Amino acid sequence: MRRNEAELPRDASYFIGHLRTLALELQAGVLNGIRATTMEELSAEVGDRGGDTIYRLDEHGESVLLDYCARWGAELPFMLVAEGLEKGQRIFPEGADPDGLAFTLIVDPIDGTRGLMYGKRSAWALFGVAPAPRGGAYPTLAGIGVALQAELPTVRAALADVVWAAQGEGAHGETHDLRTGEIAPFQPRPSRANTLVGGFSSISKFFPGAKVAAAELEEKLFLELLGLPPTESPQVFDDEYICSGGQLYELMVGHDRFLADLRPLLHTLNHDASHVIRIACHPYDLCTQLIAREAGVIVTDPFGLPLAAPLDTHSPVAWVGYANETLRHQIEPVLQRLLREMGAMP
Numbered sequence: 001m002r003r004n005e006a007e008l009p010r011d012a013s014y015f016i017g018h019l020r021t022l023a024l025e026l027q028a029g030v031l032n033g034i035r036a037t038t039m040e041e042l043s044a045e046v047g048d049r050g051g052d053t054i055y056r057l058d059e060h061g062e063s064v065l066l067d068y069c070a071r072w073g074a075e076l077p078f079m080l081v082a083e084g085l086e087k088g089q090r091i092f093p094e095g096a097d098p099d100g101l102a103f104t105l106i107v108d109p110i111d112g113t114r115g116l117m118y119g120k121r122s123a124w125a126l127f128g129v130a131p132a133p134r135g136g137a138y139p140t141l142a143g144i145g146v147a148l149q150a151e152l153p154t155v156r157a158a159l160a161d162v163v164w165a166a167q168g169e170g171a172h173g174e175t176h177d178l179r180t181g182e183i184a185p186f187q188p189r190p191s192r193a194n195t196l197v198g199g200f201s202s203i204s205k206f207f208p209g210a211k212v213a214a215a216e217l218e219e220k221l222f223l224e225l226l227g228l229p230p231t232e233s234p235q236v237f238d239d240e241y242i243c244s245g246g247q248l249y250e251l252m253v254g255h256d257r258f259l260a261d262l263r264p265l266l267h268t269l270n271h272d273a274s275h276v277i278r279i280a281c282h283p284y285d286l287c288t289q290l291i292a293r294e295a296g297v298i299v300t301d302p303f304g305l306p307l308a309a310p311l312d313t314h315s316p317v318a319w320v321g322y323a324n325e326t327l328r329h330q331i332e333p334v335l336q337r338l339l340r341e342m343g344a345m346p
Contacts, residue, residue: 007131008103008129008130008131008145008146009076009102009103010076012145012146012166012167012169015103015129015145015146015166016146016148016164016166018072019127019129019146019148019164020148020150020162020164021068022064022065022068022072022127023125023127023148023149023150023162024150024162025064025068026061026064026065026068026109026125026150026152027125027150027151027152027160029061029063029064030061030064030110030116030123030125030152031152031153031155034116034117034154034155035155061109061110061125061152062082062084062109064109065080065082065107065109066090069090069092069105070092070093072092073091073092073093073094073096074093076102076103077091077092077093077096077097077100077101077102078091078092078101078102078103078104078105078132079091079092079098079101079103079104079105079132079133080092080105080106080107081104081105081106081107081283081284081311081312081313082106082107082108082109082284082313083108083282083284083313084109085313088312088313088314089312089313098133101132101133102132103129103130103131103132104129104130104131104132104133104138104139104311105127105128105129106127106128106130106144106283106284106287106311107125107126107127107128107284107287108124108125108126108245108284108285108287109125110123110124110125110152111123111124111125111126111243111244111245111246111284111285112124112152112241112242112243112245112246114242115241115242115243116152116154119154119155119156120154121154121241121243121246122151122152122153122154122157122160122243122246123151123152123243123245123246124149124150124151124152124243124245124246124249124288125149125150125152125245126147126149126245126284126285126287126288127147127148127149127287127288128141128144128146128147128287128288128290128311129144129145129146129147130143130144130145130311131143131145138310138311138312139310139311140308140309140310140311141283141286141287141289141306141307141308141309141311141317142306142307142308143311144167144287144289144290144311145166145167145290146164146165146166146167146290147164147165147287147288147289147290147291148162148163148164148165148288148291149162149163149164149245149248149249149288149291150162151249153178157178158177158178158179159175159176159177159178160175160176160178161173161174161175161176161186161249162174162176163188163249163252163288163291163295164291165290165291165293165294165295166294167290167294168294169294170294170295171187171188171252171291171292171294171295171296172185172187172188173185173186173187173188173253174186188252188253188291188295189252189253189254189295189296190251190252190253190254190292190295190296190297190323190324191254191255191256191257191323191324192323192324193257193323193324193327194324194326194327195226195327195330196222196225196226196235196236196257196258196327196331197226197235197236198235199236199237199256199257200236200237200238200239200250200255200256200257201222201236201237201238201256201257201258201259202218202236202238202239202240202256202258202259202260203215203217203218203221203259203260203261203262204240204247204259204260204261204262204263205218205240206240206242207278207279209263209267209278210262210263210266210267210269210278213266213269213342213344214262214263214266216342217262217266217338217339217342220338221331221334221335221338222235222236224334224338225330225331225334239256244261244281244285244286245285245288247259247261247321248286248288248289248291248292248297248299248321249292251292251297251321251323252291252292252295252296252297254323256321256323257322257323257327258320258321258322258323258327258331259320259321260302260318260319260320260321260335261280261281261318261319262302262318262320262339262344263278263279263280263281263316263318264280264281264316264317264318265302265318265339265344265345266344267280268344269342269343269344280316280317280318281316281317281318281319282312282313282314282315282316282317283309283310283311283312283313283315283317284311284313285317286299286307286309286317286319287311289307289319292321296323296324297321297322297323297324298321298322298323298324298325298328299319299320299321300319300320300332301317301318301319301320302318302319302320302335302336302339302345303336303345304332304336307319320332320335
């Protein structure tokens, strides 16, 4: 297995086995919590820690995660990076030598909390394994060698997917029938379409703060790429999945053709008087981008470079995803030029 930045201490199958077990335990814990709790209780805010607002629903995922990490730490010492932790990290087992850790595990236990707690749409549990920090330096998104994400479905769902990848070994998936326990393997396949026409594509505009800039950029981009629509029928469809792991999944299974979350750039254009720091994507939201890339999706930063943010809970990350190289060649130069014209990038 090819690995960047440093070798992992065990082969990919070791980590995939642990991540799959952890993911399914977390899925069961979250579903049980949803079934036993009202929507009002699930959506209650319990704090603002580790880079994001924490809701009651998040605590169901956190408890499963920390319990499993305590057991895993008895095998190999490691650093956990996750939202909700004090300072965004914790070493397992407790008291282990920080200079003797075997690997880094970055996790978003529930990515897409808001959609799930209102029963609107699946959330995802996201996991990435990278080398251990050395000399005070964090590994980066580029250094993740194994990743897995598991669907956290609404209580009305009958099926849920799990997808995973190791560096250089392709992407793999399986669909779990929540009624019968049957598991069916599948191969994630991005869209091979050579045009955006007739498909789903969008620039994220989830929250106030960058909506106007994102919408204006999106309008200009699609108009320049596609021209005026010849009929009243829309050329491109928009689907706002407020979940970065869910967005990556939509790209890797062929549902979406182009997605961009450019909030860190677009927020700089909003010169309101409050000077409030607006929420953006964080490294834990994108810790499974390896799976999309191994499936054939092109995932880059706005400059066209690989994502390389440090594995922490606070660095803002802007990213772009193209279903295939043909679409990238069409979109990327126009997108970058429009961003420069807006003053969002040099």
